[in-house]
Amino acid sequence: MAKIKLVASDLDGTLLTSNKQLTDRLKTAIKAITDKGIYFIPATGRVYDAVPDDVKALPVKYIITSNGARVYHPKAKTDIAQNYIPPEDVDFILDTANGLHVIIEIFMDNKAYIDEKAYNDLYSYNLTEGHAGYILETRIPVNIDELIKTKKAELENINIVFADPETRFDVIRKFKDYGKASVTTSSPNNVEITSLKATKGNALKEICTLLGISRENVLALGDSDNDLDMIAFAGCGVAMANASDHVKDASDMITATCDENGAALILEILAEKGEI
Secondary structure (H helix, E strand, O other), X not given: OOOOOEEEEOOEOOOEOOOOOOOHHHHHHHHXXXXXXXXXXXXXXXXXXXXXXXXHOOOOOOEEEHHHOEEEEOOOOEEEEEOOOOHHHHHHHHHHHOOOOEEEEEEEOOEEEEEHHHHOOHHHHOOOHHHHHHHHHHEEEEOHXXXXXXXXXXXXXXXXXXXXXHHHHHHHHHHHHHOOOEEEOOOOOEEEEEOOOOOHHHHHHHHHHHHOOOHHHEEXXXXXXXXXXXXXXXXXXXXXXXXXXXXXXXXXXXXXXXXXXXXXXXXXXXXXXXXX
């Protein structure tokens, strides 16, 4: 394996435990590699404002948010790259979801917005306590229709949360058949839609070009569908033991679960072998 010069990692289900915590062991492992000059890049479906403070405090140069729709430079407080959903695709997405019992969330400008009616009725969508709490903590309730009227050309990601699994499968099929947007998931009850260019893999490729790093020198960790093209791009793709089976099949290595310090473990092993 080529010497690793950059590590990119998903957050939920990868860096973060199932309780959304960043362990001290992982913080130590990340500091150890960045002290050697290795770049560490968080890559998440979240907007920047919803990224935990512990992750923001890590020694990172860039962070990939909204599944690759935005590459953000936290210290400079500026964007390195942006990819918005074309307005005509926004219309198709919302027309498809119209009339369904779903939560519509809009990601833009480092913030996540939710339709105020859904925000006030979260438990009708069969959410877990943890998921409902996360929404209440990180989403801004608004009139989604009014927001879209004025900001349609600036949407990074549309996240749709479903109460009914069969409806979700049907909608995913329609979006994929449409073929003009990137369609992925990060949990069993959602679908996330960005522009075709906005993926974690494409964002990681842009960062590598900017830093002059070859893909062979990249390690990527993940657990869900929205991590697949990032794992495929990297010279070494690592799946968590809690990852979906097809994510494991697409990876070069499998580490322990997010609740067993899997991310820290792989960094420690590779450091001990002198491969990072």
